Amino acid sequence: MIISIPKEIMEGENRVAVVPDTVSKLIKKGFEIQIEKDAGLKAGFTNSEYEENGAKIVEDVNLLYSTADIVLKVQRPLERKETGKHECDLLKEGSLLITFMYSLHYPEISKKCAEKKINVISMDAIPRTTLAQKMDALSSQANLAGYKSVIITANTLRKIFPLMMTAAGTIQPAKVVIMGAGVAGLQALGTAKRLGAIVEVSDIRPQVKEEVQSLGGRFIEVETDESMQDESGYAKEASEEFLQKQKELIFKHITQADIVITTALVPGKKAPVLVTEEMVKNMRPGSVVLDMAVEFGGNCEISEKGKTVQKYGVTIIGEPNIPSLVATNASEVYGKNLMALLEHISKDGKVELDLEDEIVKGALICYNGEVVHERTKSLLS
Numbered sequence: 001m002i003i004s005i006p007k008e009i010m011e012g013e014n015r016v017a018v019v020p021d022t023v024s025k026l027i028k029k030g031f032e033i034q035i036e037k038d039a040g041l042k043a044g045f046t047n048s049e050y051e052e053n054g055a056k057i058v059e060d061v062n063l064l065y066s067t068a069d070i071v072l073k074v075q076r077p078l079e080r081k082e083t084g085k086h087e088c089d090l091l092k093e094g095s096l097l098i099t100f101m102y103s104l105h106y107p108e109i110s111k112k113c114a115e116k117k118i119n120v121i122s123m124d125a126i127p128r129t130t131l132a133q134k135m136d137a138l139s140s141q142a143n144l145a146g147y148k149s150v151i152i153t154a155n156t157l158r159k160i161f162p163l164m165m166t167a168a169g170t171i172q173p174a175k176v177v178i179m180g181a182g183v184a185g186l187q188a189l190g191t192a193k194r195l196g197a198i199v200e201v202s203d204i205r206p207q208v209k210e211e212v213q214s215l216g217g218r219f220i221e222v223e224t225d226e227s228m229q230d231e232s233g234y235a236k237e238a239s240e241e242f243l244q245k246q247k248e249l250i251f252k253h254i255t256q257a258d259i260v261i262t263t264a265l266v267p268g269k270k271a272p273v274l275v276t277e278e279m280v281k282n283m284r285p286g287s288v289v290l291d292m293a294v295e296f297g298g299n300c301e302i303s304e305k306g307k308t309v310q311k312y313g314v315t316i317i318g319e320p321n322i323p324s325l326v327a328t329n330a331s332e333v334y335g336k337n338l339m340a341l342l343e344h345i346s347k348d349g350k351v352e353l354d355l356e357d358e359i360v361k362g363a364l365i366c367y368n369g370e371v372v373h374e375r376t377k378s379l380l381s
Helices: 020-028 047-052 061-066 107-115 137-156 183-194 206-214 240-255 277-281 322-345 358-363 374-380
Strands: 002-005 032-036 056-058 070-072 096-099 119-122 164-166 169-171 175-179 198-202 218-220 259-262 288-291 308-311 314-317 364-367
Touching: 020 032, 020 047, 020 322, 032 061, 047 056, 096 322, 107 364, 107 374, 119 358, 137 183, 137 259, 137 288, 137 314, 137 322, 175 183, 175 240, 183 198, 183 206, 183 259, 198 240, 206 218, 218 240, 240 277, 322 358, 358 364
Parallel strands: 002 032, 002 070, 032 056, 070 096, 096 119, 175 198, 175 259, 198 218, 259 288, 288 314
Antiparallel strands: 119 364, 164 169, 308 314
């Protein structure tokens, strides 16, 4: 089977679906690999590196798509400016597209793929199970985003992170508040602690308290009788009453912080507002807020997607694609996630989708001309 890797066309996307090292491993598994010319350049991988590892470089985009049995991408299909054609229209009938589809946010693209009889596996729908751990691309990308978010905010803040004793007196450590103790939040906590900050973490799931404390963070606990985690291990949508309680408790923590990093997402829903305009107004001048959920509505009421703005003396960073800022490593781990998935669904270079397999069942969005993912289907009906 031929695997094609196109160049990512979304603005600001520097990642590539497969790196040269992964190419050679996929060829050993029986696949043939072709990649669009310069697809890996923004992530630091040259055409010659891909060729040395056995990939064929293709300049003609139409040829790249029309000959592919499997297309591996990072971002959902979009319209290509140079051809005026949507990537869905370039894919051949019966081919398999594996990418971050975010079908619960963009169901109409899934519908378009189904109409074109393109089968789709979405990397953001991989179940969070022990067996699927190696394929969990959401976690691999969030890990890097958590690290980078701290570096970005540390660079923006007009203070240093650690406690420092100097001949001129003592410099107090910076105070960081992290909203959400998922993969990104825990990595941000670990990174901020290593830089010497005092770190507090808030999460709607009380069961993450021990993880936060084991990494040296202080847990901001909101009392609740509700179970705040679904069966897949994701945070559930919280009730209005709970969110109100949480806002009241964290008001004082946020307004005393130097840096606030928000990471809270609920699959298929608008991101919950955790940092209100009133909170920002009461923060110290020079403080920094980084909203990692800005692509899906934002956790900060006044963050702006793709912009860094100053409001009430506070810098608010609305970077929608932080993994793209560390594209080399992000591409390396994403390529490994894809390879683990392909190993799971193929044998001797041939993909065979077992619809009873729990990973395929969870992540398959379109199959044989239909949208088969239940939650996506319900959004379209």
